[in-house]
Amino acid sequence: MKTYPLKPLSLVLLIFGFSTTVSALEGDAERGKAAAAVCTACHQADGSGLSVPGAESWPRLAGLNAAYIYKQLQDFNSGQRTNAAMAPFAAMLSDQQMQDVAVYFSQLVPRLAQGGEAVDEALLKQGEMLVTRGDWSRYIPSCQSCHGPNSQGAGASFPGIAGQHAGYLEAQLYNWQQGKRRNDPQQLMLAIAERMNADDIKAVAAWLSMQPAK
Template sequence: MTTLSHLILAGAVTALATVANANEGDPERGAQLAAQGDGSGAPCLACHGADGSGNNAAGFPRLAGLDATYLARQMLAYNNGERVSPVMQPNIDNFDAQQIQDLAAYYAAMPVPATTTSTSVSEEVLALGEKLANQGDWDNYIPPCSSCHGPGNRGVGETFPAIAGQHPNYIRSQLNAWKSNQRNNDPNQLMTAVAERLSEEQINAVAAYLGSQSATAE
């Protein structure tokens, strides 16, 4: 290989490495963005908390410890209209792709809160939720949540997020969004197919059960 060819190849490799690094999130920059916002809306921590634990009463999800690629994909979905939220969209619209990667890296690096959401539902409701989460309802073609979201429903990679310890109000709102086709950015419409078969009673039960579970492995 000629010297010129070596130089061209080296330049190409360097360029690819630069692009790859640019697409990686920087948690320190993400922390600044989370605290400051995009200049046009509220900072992320105003809704999701300084520790990324979210808020059940307001329906704001926990972000801390979720997969970075999953988080980035959801933020981009708000930007391009695949997901709709009157709260999220005005607060995420002005972030560019790199800033979204930085925010995702920041929240993914945060410790997963060990606390669970307290619930006042009955033992019967929690039992129904546990059955749906871990065994499913095969008579009605409803697989268990854990078949995709993994052991303990603590997430599998970048596609299936951790839902154990997630706030019940958020889980409930998202299941209803899948069911009404207001959200449809899942692979192969898996969540839509499941949510459409869930009754209101089942949605409330599985949301309550998952919210009552520890978000960390015991």
């Protein structure tokens, strides 16, 4: 079988050639820690988030790229991303506080994610296949071609998705399918999410949640 591991990435580097040099955040981790006190109820004191079975999972923020975190907070405020639990907390931060909490959380070291344990071996294999090789018969590129080696993230534009809670990953893929998340540049994620079925989504979310975040 032929694989094209670098194609989507090079395409994306073209698209992002100029925008990846996002100006450095002027954030302060100490101030961020203070402003993040209200966030820990959901995202936890160490920023690892929590997966509550049968309920909404709270994503890990620890170790995510600071500029990515900052962009997400702006996107909740502009309505490009909608979530009833999260939106009020994004709204209460000033622009400076968004930069501060972004830098703070980016420096924390996450614990292992949850949610993949109950999934059977066949589905995990399918998840591994989609993440590492994609499925070109259905025009699904491998996730790591954009999300970086071992899906640990690449720069400010491509977040680390390894070691993220399964329930949260699933929710995001459905959010794109249902138009609740429209903040992806060039609709890169919408184009992928809409080609995935429920098994694909469960499979990638479970497998990714069991890989350690760096």
